Amino acid sequence: MEVLFTLIADRYERTSMLISSNLPFSKWEQIFKDAMTTAAAIDRLVHHSTIIELNVGSCRLEEAQARQQATTASQPPEKIPPE
16 A cells, blocks of 8 residues: 555656556545545546546456356266265
8 A cells, every 4th residue: 555655646747657446436445544545646646637437347357257167167077975
């Protein structure tokens, strides 16, 4: 949390940054754990910014689910012993 905030603060109004997140700003307190730090980070990020919001699924999640299904499909079924 501190490293990310320091990076944002140091680069503020000095150079460009690109940040990608799967969380909306309203949930960034999960990252910073402090309302004041969260507000300060968001304030610095959105000032002079262009925000591009993509409402698409997660490629990594889809790949992980496909791998899990492939692994499950390749395993032989469990044998249940007769009673």
